[in-house]
Amino acid sequence: MAVEGIKKAVRIAVASGKGGTGKTMVSLNLAAMFGQPVQLADCDVEEPNVNLFLRCELFDRREVTMLFPEVDVIRCTGCGACAKLCQFHGIVSLGARTLVFPELCHGCGGCLRICPTGAITERPHLIGQVAVGQHGNIRFLEGRLEVGVSVVPPVIRAVRELLLDDIPAILDAPPGTSCSVVATLRESDYVLLVTDPTPFGLHDLKLAVATVRQLKLPCAIVVNRAGEDQVGLYHYCRTEKLPVLLSLSDDRQIAEVTSRGDLVARALPEYGLMFAELAAKLKQELLTAGCQL
Amino acid sequence: MIKKHIRELVILSGKGGTGKTSITASFAVLADKAVLADCDVDASDLHLLLKPEVEQRHVFSSGHEANIDQIECTGCGLCLDVCRFDAVRTNGTKYWIDPVACEGCGVCVRFCAAEAIDFPERHCGEWMISDTRCGPMVHAHLGIAAENSGKLVSTVREQALALAVKKQIPLIISDGPPGIGCPVIASLSGVSLALVVTEPSVSGLHDLQRVLALARHFSVPTAVCVNKWNINSQQADRIEAAARSAGAGTTSRIRYDRSVTEAQLQQKAVVEMDTAVADDIRQVWRQVSQML
Structure with missing residues (x-):
């Protein structure tokens, strides 16, 4: 989205x-069968699982930090301007004392800017890590939230910043529809939504489609564990003009291979062909949508 | 109980x-x-x-969201400088807020010299x-x-x-x-x-x-x-x-x-x-x- 000058390679979010x-599973197998160098970014930073399958050595580890305020008690006059500005109760004024609650702070920097005596400085706090690896044709990126930290989007942004512009990228998104999903989908060009033909699957797919449409992104569907469609999933997709690019059967072998941390496309060749076909169809959709491969 | x-x-x-x-x-x-x-x-x-x-x-x-009043806005660009969430968008002359990116911190609202930014409650x-x-x-x-x-x-x-x-x-x-x-x-x-x-x-x-x-x-x-x-x-x-x-x-x-x-x-x-x-x-x- 919003590209000036040279056109960047496509970014496909899988949500x-x-x-x-x-x-x-879809992100990994699509990347493995993409047929050209590709980047695979694990943006599910609360529970990053991609490297359990790639098992590649990670290098270029970087810490992701957020700036939290610190109050110099000597300079602070207790005027309370910071507490008045703060929308999140991250900094509170109690008479002469000013207290910071890092777990509530969003790192907006407003308190620092408003303080009339320059009593507030900022210090970085660790909220997560990002790292890079290489697995054959796949350039792998991972974000990992520190346990106990509640702010997720900055770690996802840090992953996105490591993406190279000239290689197509697949972004494995977190579940749901809230701010961490939006942080992954923002500045993606195309979304693949993975669902299953169950009441929960269809209900949550509709929420995901609404999110994608709010962000004005084109999308297509992958149906997993496709058996008898008793919920009208395919009918919904047709009505909403959502192309179904792949239906994977409800095959216990897929669950077993995945449970061991192996790639379905490699362990079960018939599925390898299906993922190659998915990649081909997806590329066709991307070209139609005006994306760069 | x-x-x-x-x-x-x-x-x-x-x-x-x-x-x-x-x-x-x-x-x-x-x-x-x-x-x-x-x-x-x-x-x-x-x-x-x-x-x-x-x-x-x-x-x-819960919270609020910023909204730039296009009539009051003088186009000084200070909001873009103070926002840490990449929520202020511009085409060089016009400035607007991306509601999806806005965290509702109110920093742009407070520092806008023209007082051109509204801050209504956000329905979540x-x-x-x-x-x-x-x-x-x-x-x-x-x-x-x-x-x-x-x-x-x-x-x-x-x-x-x-x-x-x-x-x-x-x-x-x-x-x-x-x-x-x-x-x-x-x-x-x-x-x-x-x-x-x-x-x-x-x-x-x-x-x-x-x-x-x-x-x-x-x-x-x-x-x-x-x-x-x-x-x-x-x-x-x-x-x-x-x-x-x-x-x-x-x-x-x-x-x-x-x-x-x-x-x-x-x-x-x-x-x-x-x-x-x-x-x-x-x-x-x-x-x-x-x-x-």
Whole structure:
């Protein structure tokens, strides 16, 4: 989105609404069968799972930090301007004392800017890590939230910043539809939504489609564990003009291979062909949508 | 009933799709008396099984969002400089706010020299109090692409607690969100017991360990239940060993069975059908209710 000058290679987000529909499995196998160098970014930073499958050595580890305020008690006059500005109760004024609550702070820097005596400085706090690896044709990126930290989007932004502009990228998104999903989808060019033909799967797919449409992104569907469609999933996709690019059967072998941390496309060749076909169809859709491969 | 006598059980998972909601609905049926809370506010599914009749509906507003008045704006660009969330967009002359990126910090509003930025309340979703065949239920849904899921979860929990006090119900059962971030922390802190439902896969184990670390961080007692154990029984063994070494309790296992989807289709909890997997869940419930 919003590209000036040279056109960047496409960024495809793989999202779902409902958790456990197979986003990571689809991202991985699509990357493995993409047929050209590709980047695979694990943006599910709360629970990053991609490298359990790639098992590649990670290098270029970087810390992701957020700036939290610190108050110099000597300079602070207790005027309360910072507390008045703060929308999140991250900094509170109690008479002469000013207290910071880092777990509530969003790092907006407003308190620092408003303080009339320059009593507030900022210090970086660790909120996560990002790292890079290489697995054959796949350049792999991972974000990992520190346990106990609640702010997720800055870690996802840090992953996105590591993406190279000239290689297509697949972004494995977190489940749901909230701010961490939006942080992944923002500045993507295309979204693949993975679902299954269950009541939960269809209900959450509709939420995911609404999110994608709010962001004005084109999208297509992958149906996982496709058996008898008793919920009208395909009918919904047709009505909403959502192309279904792949239906994977409800095959216990896929669950078993995935449970061991292996790639379905490699362990089960018939599925390898299906993922290659998915890649081909997706590229066709991307070209139609005006994306750069 | 006073607050401190009310027990609160939250069902979590780390990894999504391990069966939290199916198990929560079954517990709701099996529990003698409980208030139900759906804390998975951005992809809530419990209502699909419990078919709540909504009695009260409330707008959830949280925080504010910035909005540049195009007539008052002088185009000085200061808002762009002060925003740390990449929410101010410009084409060089005109400035506007991307509502999806705006965190509602109000810094641009405060520093705009022309006072050209409005800061209205942000509607983030709604929460409801409902009646179900298993007792009262508090649930919510977050607006599409909205912020503040953690605050909405806290609202759901506060309302569930108030309902438990009012109706003299000693137990709250919450269906939690996946992950370990903001809404999970809001669901977890201060509960009596977190039951972590996982699946026997490399991802299940990895994600479980992060949830257990989070629960330790907040000093919440935990028990672990392996769902769909027969997909990979060796991995199920490894998961239970990891749970024990992390100081968590373990329950008996639940088998993988297609009748779980069948129950969903019939809008029933698994234990409302006569199947082997229903017996597995009954067994887990007996153990969990002992731990509470």
